[in-house]
Amino acid sequence: MFAVSAALLLFVVERSISQYATVATDGGLKSEAAILQAEDREGGRAGLLRAIALHRRAGGEEAYRYQVIDIGGKLLVDDLGTRSTGLGWGHVTLRDDPQEPSAHLETLKTLGVALPQGGTLVVATDTYDIEELRASLDQFTIAAGLTITLFALIGGYLIGGLFMRRLDRVNAAIARVMAGDVAERLPRIGISREFDALSINLNAMLDRIGTLINGLRQVTTDIAHDLRTPLTRLRQQLEAALEAGSPAHYETSIEHAITQTDEILGIFRALLRIGTLEGGDGRQYFASVDLSELLNQIVAALQPVAEDEGKLLIAQHAPDLLVEGDQGLLAQMMTNLIDNAIRHTPAGSRIRSEIGLIEGSVVVTIGDDGPGIPAEERANVLTRFYRLDRSRNLPGSGLGMSMAAAIASLHHVRLELLDNAPGLLVRLTFPALAIGSPPEQVGNR
Template sequence: MRWLSGFRSGAFRFALLLALVFGAGAALLLVVVERSISRYAVEATDGGLKSEAAILQGEDREGGRSNLLQAIALHRRAGGDEAFRYQLTDRRGRLLVNDIGTSNAKIGWGEVEVLDDPQDADARPEMLKSLGVPMPEGGVLVVATDTYDVQELRRGLGRFTIVAGVFITLFVLVGGYLLGGLFMRRLDRVNDAIGRVMAGNVAERLPTIGISREFDLLSSNLNAMLDRIGALMDGLRQVTTDIAHDLRTPLTRLRQQLEATREANSIDHYTAGIDVAVLQTDQILAIFRALLRIGTLEGGDGRQYFCPVNLSEVIGHVVAAHQPVAEDDGKTLLAEHEPGLVVAGDAELLAQMLTNLIDNAIRHTPAGSLIVSKLERMDDSVIATISDDGPGVPAGERVNVLSRFYRLDRSRHLPGTGLGMSLAAAIAALHHARIDLLDNSPGLRVRITFPKSPPALEHSASPSKNQAD
């Protein structure tokens, strides 16, 4: 039944364990208190006997035996029902006073059993605690008192200890059950939300549990995870849509090419048609590889392999490799790089990103254009900028340029897949870098801002060929 779920919950089991520990601790505390009070009561009884015996010894020493007997009689009357009982013998062992009812007077501590009322046939035996002391005038004085109150106190404390321990344990158990029920109700709301997510409602988010900050932080992290999963699913749907839309044309061309090749009437035409089909297939495979690479990067894969990278060397090698290409196209590629700038990342991916940006600038600018690669430190950040003085990108199109397969109308006649900028954006995002497309008046300026690297990274960076290649 549902009401039993609270007893089966982890919260109640934890409360049960807590109740047992708390009950054991409370019982131990109560036992210590009971022992302390009992010891105090016993010490008070012993102290009273010692004090009474000492007073009567003083009476015997100062006033003699007759004065002692008067003092005993006076103490009897003054004590009432709570009076001490006395037994006094002279130096010859004769009984002078005997309230105890036994003739066995001895020095030291002892216990004597007497009847509560000797005249009553139904009288109960009563245990007296006694103290015998030698008297200055000779003989022995025994002072006794009943310990009934002390025994009753100890028994009462023992019962209270048991009852209080059981009550405290039950109280903690009941409180644990109620808290477990509260926790279960809130956890049920979380599980219901998870069920709706599993059923396909990816927009559902988990409510806060509210028991403690740690549980709320757990809900927040799970919601952040769901947001991330939702973004990845949106990206997957977008990739699927892009593939279906943008690969239709090259696949149609490939099919037409194969059909035309099948109708070829000579070996030369047949071979040429096959070569064209192979080239078109390679282009389609290149698109798939680029899409897979973008998807992998957007998923965050590879960040665990980051290490200090000398970005100055990486961009220097990329620019040096593209300068002859720019010159062949009648363009100028200049480098303005501050040396020794280090970021945390993957040298190969960073080189790929810079290659895409510089190659994009070379292919989409007219002859005579000036392309400038700049690397500098600004406000504790490392900034790489690729700028040109070509036709640029309209302000309304700059966000779209970073999307998969997007190409400006004036660039559709140029070879390419429309994935270079989106791959560069994915690499920048993997490195927690911000990529901005700005107006260069004229032309386009692409700025990548890397986050501040810890000093340990900069000190541990070692310029090496592997980092730059």
């Protein structure tokens, strides 16, 4: 397309220059004929002939050629050697040297006009320069068009080859991903920002897929490891029931087996729920939630539980703070975090639930003054089935914190585990939203 466009441009330039040269020649003939007509009108035939002689001397090699025919058909001036075509535009062909048969033929363009004193005036000029110019322009147009086409093809080949080589690297990376190398990432093509943006987006997609695959592998390993104990316990109880023989023992063993089965089913339900949340399912049900009121209800429900265990649950909630989310999931996340603080702190501990506004974002903090979590362990407790050594003798499956992390991720909430000095501080920072009346702010902790 570039070559064709350039060739069309050259063609237009060539036509324009040729047309300009032709118009200039025609204008010169008209001007010369008009001057001589004026001489004939004012000075008569003698004045016309004097003017023609003067113009011949002044013109030199570039002089016009003339032919004057009186009213009776007599040739008074004849530079053409042949009768012209008469009035109007015409052409005559002459030899440079009439005495030499092999002399060069030249074409003259003629303009015949009527003289005021009667007769005909023919003014002629050769078109050699115009033809030479047109021929040179044609040759230049062809040569330049071919050169531009050649360079366009070479440039297209080089650019296309560069693009294809880089695309081959991308295809090779895709082939490695398809072969199972989920850590492979696509290189940038580097031709334009659009292609680089495509590579970045595809790599982000591969990162997400890699995270999901690693999570699936981890879940498989965790299920095999953590469900082995309740399944083994269930089998032992069933074996004991077979060996017992009394109906009462059968009934007791069956009840224990049902309890163990319910525990296993609960673990599976939690795993399925976490997987669904990590897949991003549920955002279509989001609505505006009064998080302050939701936390008030959760704290009111859990305060008796904390008191039964000899602990104090304190709430400091700024009113009317709204967030966007699923109310049921947010309630489960807050319940898991507060319940976790109650279960993993010794008697006499204080658990504090706070909500407020910090720099335009709703922030929830749940802190306790218990033993806390070592800094190197904080990332691990957000994964499935992970439990600290001191918590392994307590009931639970190790899915509460991972469930909270999955819900926080679905809501684009930043979940941080911090040192409360002493104890653990869980901070939840919600995305900034339009909120109600400005509440008092929660201090940074």
